Amino acid sequence: MGQLLDTPLTRLTGVRHPVVQTGMGWVAGPRLVSATANAGGLGILASATMTLDQLDAAIEEVRSRTGAPFGVNLRADASDAGERVDLLIRHQVKVASFALAPRRELIARLKDAGVVVIPSVGARRHAEKVAAWGADAVLVQGGEGGGHTGPIATTLLLPQVVDAVGIPVIAAGGFFDGRGLAAALAYGAAGVAMGTRFLLTSDSAVPDAVKRLYLEASETVVTRQVDGMPHRVLRTPLVAGLEESGRLTGLVRAVRNAARFRRVSGMSWAALLRDGLAMKRGKELTWSQVLMAANTPMLLRAAMVDGRPDLGVMASGQAVAVIGDLPSCEELIDAVVTQAAATLRELGRRHGGP
Numbered sequence: 001m002g003q004l005l006d007t008p009l010t011r012l013t014g015v016r017h018p019v020v021q022t023g024m025g026w027v028a029g030p031r032l033v034s035a036t037a038n039a040g041g042l043g044i045l046a047s048a049t050m051t052l053d054q055l056d057a058a059i060e061e062v063r064s065r066t067g068a069p070f071g072v073n074l075r076a077d078a079s080d081a082g083e084r085v086d087l088l089i090r091h092q093v094k095v096a097s098f099a100l101a102p103r104r105e106l107i108a109r110l111k112d113a114g115v116v117v118i119p120s121v122g123a124r125r126h127a128e129k130v131a132a133w134g135a136d137a138v139l140v141q142g143g144e145g146g147g148h149t150g151p152i153a154t155t156l157l158l159p160q161v162v163d164a165v166g167i168p169v170i171a172a173g174g175f176f177d178g179r180g181l182a183a184a185l186a187y188g189a190a191g192v193a194m195g196t197r198f199l200l201t202s203d204s205a206v207p208d209a210v211k212r213l214y215l216e217a218s219e220t221v222v223t224r225q226v227d228g229m230p231h232r233v234l235r236t237p238l239v240a241g242l243e244e245s246g247r248l249t250g251l252v253r254a255v256r257n258a259a260r261f262r263r264v265s266g267m268s269w270a271a272l273l274r275d276g277l278a279m280k281r282g283k284e285l286t287w288s289q290v291l292m293a294a295n296t297p298m299l300l301r302a303a304m305v306d307g308r309p310d311l312g313v314m315a316s317g318q319a320v321a322v323i324g325d326l327p328s329c330e331e332l333i334d335a336v337v338t339q340a341a342a343t344l345r346e347l348g349r350r351h352g353g354p
Contacts, residue, residue: 178339
């Protein structure tokens with residue numbers, strides 16, 4: 001499909017369509033990212049659970065699968081964030097995505113090397129801060145989105161951010177089809193980002209049995225029992241058990257998961273401690289919350305990689321309730337963009353446009 005919607009996002013990143021596949025941990029690997037890129041969207045590789053060597057190999061694999069632009073999501077508070085930035089620059093990755101506001105000097109290094117910097121935010125003040133520091137665009141997620149989420153709905157947060165910053169804004173949280181893309185563009189956004197919708201594609205490497213549970217789901221819940229911060233997930237028996245467990249039980253589980261994550265990631269205890277200190281400062285968390293954060297990667301991995309939702313959690317946006325199929329990334333993006341363009345044309349016709 002040729003380009004139907006030309007926006008500041010497509011011009012900034014060089015992709016054909018203003019659709020972003022978010023950097024979901026354990027989900028957004030080379031297969032999904034390259035499929036998104038080949039379909040004309042912006043695929044974001046999730047790197048938070050990878051070692052430097054694993055990230056290096058994953059970028060090489062994406063490169064072997066596509067010649068289209070793509071991005072890599074980084075943890076701004078990781079102790080080796082600088083080394084990861086160097087890796088992106090060396091590989092000439094088009095976009096650096098951040099789950100938290102990156103330091104001003106990291107933004108400058110990336111921009112000097114020609115890398116497009118797109119932090120994700122959940123509040124207007126955070127968008128204003130990264131824009132002032134030189135970010136090229138910002139991805140703003142409303143409370144409908146999956147994983148770590150905030151309390152403000154996309155329909156309220158998005159226009160606030162669009163009005164507050166002079167850089168392209170990408171809308172996330174609650175998007176799943178072309179009508180949503182048309183609505184986001186009407187609000188002044190430059191495109192949309194989707195997580196759950198891309199997780200539920202045939203190109204996603206999530207086990208089929210887990211995908212079926214998503215397709216059957218009708219409800220999500222926001223819990224703090226995964227890692228101490230608001231986390232939108234599917235309501236499952238495991239999540240109900242987490243909600244009912246006491247703080248001590250949660251901390252014991254977190255210690256065990258920290259040990260498991262250290263083995264899986266190859267990180268030393270010293271590196272884990274450094275990341276914990278950085279997380280504590282960056283997010284202003286208590287030590288109890290920092291310790292609980294060890295739950296997140298392992299509980300997600302149990303479901304998304306091992307196919308054991310009975311032992312893990314499944315991050316999900318509220319859009320899961322209206323998703324009922326598993327298209328390829330190409331089919332999904334083509335349908336979203338075609339429907340958005342048609343919707344905008346129809347609105348123009350109804351109101352006297354060309």
